[in-house]
Amino acid sequence: MQQFHQTFFEESFEGLDIMENELLNLDVGNADSEVINTIFRSAHSIKGGSGTFGFTAVAEFTHVAETLLDEMRDGVRQVTQESVDILLKSVDVMRAMLTTLSDGGEMDVDNIASVQMELEQLLGTESNSSTTDEVSDSNNSDENSEGWLISFRPHxxxxxxxxxxVRMIYALTELGQVSTKADISDIPTFVDLNPEDSFLGWEITLKGDVKKEDIVEVFDWVEDECDLDIQPLINESKATTEETTTPEAVAAPSEIASKAKPTAAKKTAESASIRVGIDKVDEIINLVGELVITQSMLGQVGSEIGNADEHNSPYMEKLLEGLAQLERNTREIQESVMRIRMLPISFVFSRVPRLVHDLSSKLNKQVELVTTGENTELDKTVMEKIGDPMVHLVRNALDHGIETPDVRKAAGKSEMGTLSLNAYHKGGSIVIELSDDGAGINKERVLNKARSNGLVGENENLSDDAINDLIFHPGLSTAESLSDVSGRGVGMDVVRKNIKSLGGSVRVDSVEGKGATFTIQLPLTLAILDGQLVKVADETFIIPLVSIIESIQVKSANLSGIAGKAALYKLRDEYIPVIRAHNVFGMEDSNSSLEDRLMVVVEGDGAKAGIIVDDLLAQQQVVIKSLETNYKRVDGLSGATILGDGTVALILDISGVIDMFKTLSNSVPPSPVDPDGNGSDIAEKAA
Amino acid sequence: MASILAVDDSASMRQMVSFTLKGAGYDVTEAKDGQEALQIAKSNSYNLVITDINMPIMDGITLTKELRSLPAYKFTPILTLTTESSGEKKMAGKQAGATGWIVKPFNPDQLLATVKKVLG
Incomplete structure (x- = not known):
């Protein structure tokens, strides 16, 4: 049975998600029977599966919830907010139980018991309905060492x-010694004989030490389709009038059957799909990565040979053609394979309605949730990691953003606040926007807090964006009182850190009194990247294209040093720090002047910088190889890749490089000094 | 060997039923709901149909009725998978023309014993 557990857990978690979503969809007071049916079905499957696979605790608990749903489905019970809330709690309990069973750990027995109690209280006294089993008759356990005389006449x-x-008589032969006598008296004349009807009856003598209930079980399925009489062989006087065929509850079933008949479930439109372990997909992705490397290696060799071929041999042309086709096909395979891992963002969004439901009632706020772009796809690994930061942002928006109804009313807004989630693709990234129409960020309070914490100097003036950005700083929570919903000042910086570790960015736009919008930008996948190859000294590095704003040639007129030691570059109307890649990575720069050098202007974490490189090479898509897996984490690098010529190139982590530069220069931006700290000469030379 | 059509919307149940029966040498086809089962049943023939009752799109009761209306399935044994608490479901199945039922939860041995009961 073990081998089915994984599937069981997966489908049960899916079932719980369905239950949760549909419960939230349920219109209290005017419940759609199809929705209730869908919820019931999920609970029913979980109960059946958990019973079958030996998870009795889950089966028992689910049974109680299912009973409640069954009553709702049959219209016996009104759908109330109370019952929906308890069912939502039950979903949580079931999820926790299943998680414990699949991942190990301790069951929270008290919580299970208390929710089960709530369910049972709601159900009232009828909670013993599970015990009404109809394999009836107190005489069942009658034993008879001699045997039985069975009169069996099928209708x-x-x-x-x-x-x-015949099969039933065969089944009896397995219990003991059988002799039969057929009664053919009811067989009609040939003209009236319908070959599909049954006219025979049997007197069966079963000898041996057989329990009566075993005999009853043989005829279990047909007890109301035959006349059956089972008598002990020796004591024929006993219970002559006993009638074992007790047809029961014949009136109800047809009605119930018609009620239970589900209409086509549109919402769960299941597209043909197969379930595949993520490790298999990852292996393919890895192999395709190798294929891309081999292909680009071949391509490079091909073009070198092509250049060297002076005779323009026809074979050469064919070879180059083939290589071009190989490149196209490889690209397509790679894209298709990457798509396998892509899932719609609704997997993350679907967690939000429940969260909003729970939080808004806890905080006594009225919140309407609007989601758009649920079908925007992104890589599963990115998806898994974005869930927690998203949850945090939602909590934050409800706790700090949206105001209580009376405050909103006083501010001339509708009492119902709105939280919108939106996702869309932009270039090679996915953008997730989370906006609320709440109070927005109180800039003054943030600034005061930051000043009192020493994050911002007393006389320092910050732009609005810079102030808003402070909320991502560690240790800055502006909630007036700490609540258990959010706000111990450990949140937003972690959100940003997590998003950054995915190669993404997060920023906030806020208008006081109008609301705030958090914009998360993430790469679609963590496995490949469009990169700009650059030369620094003798090494090739890769700068992710998404971080690059432009590449320019340095004009010394725009260079200036601050405090006599740092280099800043005036790019149109802003000043950006100049980072010498050579210095950051400890390499010799043969040319100490910056004049006419190439500078790649990059942006990471909202900060811009110019990186001085020796040469700009090709742009290409590269397969990311993790440094952590193959070596160890290195600051300023997000990974490595293998180039067409077989050499390894390191991929720059732009935010990391900017951070390193800040640390090296040991100063708060935006007054950077030269990275290795002794660079006054550079600035002087540059000036 | 006898061929069996196993219908259940739960993949784990389907796998378990199918694995057990295949292990005993039966030829098993799986379907995930009544409608799919009906389509498959129409273009193939089976010695036994085992179906869950609660399923999306088409439930087991409807499937049983539909199958019984097909000449090829007039006498084919049809077993419903049902939970012990739903006595009325057993009867609903029977009224629709099911041969019998298998009570959930069941283990592979019980399943095989029941299948043997109808297939001999």
Missing amino acids: VEMLRTGNDP
């Missing part, structure tokens, strides 16, 4: 349910 239509009397 005319018994064959039409696929039951065959």
